[in-house]
Amino acid sequence: xxxxxxxxxxxxxxxxxxxxxxxxxxxxxxxxxxxxxxxxxxxxxxxxxxxxxxxxxxxxxxxxxxx
Amino acid sequence: xxxxxxxxxxxxxxxxxxxxxxxxxxxxxxxxxxxxxxxxxxxxxxxxxxxxxxxxxxxxxxxxxxxxxxxxxxxxxxxxxxxxxxxxxxxxxxxxxxxxxxxxxxxxxxxxxxxxxxxxxxxxxxxxxxxxxxxxxxxxxxxxxxxxxxxxxxxxxxxxxxxxxxxxxxxxxxxxxxxxxxxxxxxxxxx
Numbered sequence: 001x002x003x004x005x006x007x008x009x010x011x012x013x014x015x016x017x018x019x020x021x022x023x024x025x026x027x028x029x030x031x032x033x034x035x036x037x038x039x040x041x042x043x044x045x046x047x048x049x050x051x052x053x054x055x056x057x058x059x060x061x062x063x064x065x066x067x
Numbered sequence: 068x069x070x071x072x073x074x075x076x077x078x079x080x081x082x083x084x085x086x087x088x089x090x091x092x093x094x095x096x097x098x099x100x101x102x103x104x105x106x107x108x109x110x111x112x113x114x115x116x117x118x119x120x121x122x123x124x125x126x127x128x129x130x131x132x133x134x135x136x137x138x139x140x141x142x143x144x145x146x147x148x149x150x151x152x153x154x155x156x157x158x159x160x161x162x163x164x165x166x167x168x169x170x171x172x173x174x175x176x177x178x179x180x181x182x183x184x185x186x187x188x189x190x191x192x193x194x195x196x197x198x199x200x201x202x203x204x205x206x207x208x209x210x211x212x213x214x215x216x217x218x219x220x221x222x223x224x225x226x227x228x229x230x231x232x233x234x235x236x237x238x239x240x241x242x243x244x245x246x247x248x249x250x251x252x253x254x255x256x257x258x
Contacts, residue, residue, distance in 0.1 A: 013076050013079065013080075016076075017079055017080060017082075017083075020080050020083050020084070021083045024083035024084045024087045025083065027087065028090060032090075035094070041116070041151065041215070042094065043094060044116060045117065046094060046097040046098070047090065047093070047094060
């Protein structure tokens with residue numbers, strides 16, 4: 001069985017982490033928009049979704065810089 | 068030597084997705100209140116999305132935050148407060164922290180148009196220095212809904228005649244309904 005992470009250094013792991021933060025935050029933000037559209041107040045009453053878009057933005061920038 | 072780092076790396080990579088799932092679970096929990104209770108606190112210090120505050124502005128002073136807390140004075144009667152319901156609930160317990168007063172106070176729930184309110188007296192439950200905690204319970208089953216909002220009325224009839232004022236420091240709304248578990252039990256019992 002091939003270990004996908006074998007021999008990978010920490011710098012590559014950081015790149016992978018930024019990529020996954022970007023994917024997760026982007027997908028979450030999209031999902032939150034759909035939830036808020038479906039049930040107004042579902043998200044905004046309890047959670048400031050701006051945090052997610054900022055995380056997505058900064059991780060996207062980080063991803064672009066590290067490529 | 069690589070194996071432990073590999074597992075740790077996998078855990079680190081999974082973290083963003085776990086956090087995203089936690090956010091979704093948090094929102095589902097807050098919106099569906101499986102424990103059957105939800106509490107909304109309006110302390111006048113911060114705006115909350117569930118209400119615009121006490122109205123009309125001709126019967127209440129501006130919010131005062133000059134002390135280490137915020138409060139708002141009522142000087143005319145009655146005053147109103149529209150509250151967005153997070154979801155359907157059966158009962159609403161209102162807890163009001165207000166300046167200690169001899170005036171009789173009540174809180175009402177709008178049941179229909181025009182201006183049909185069911186008023187319950189606010190009963191004092193505890194008092195400390197200048198502030199008193201008073202409570203009342205309202206049945207939401209017949210509440211008049213405007214979209215997702217209910218309309219509440221705060222009644223202090225003596226305030227008008229005596230040109231008095233009562234400061235409010237906090238309003239706590241405790242919504243309650245059957246818990247998810249009791250609903251499931253009832254459903255099973257019916258099968």
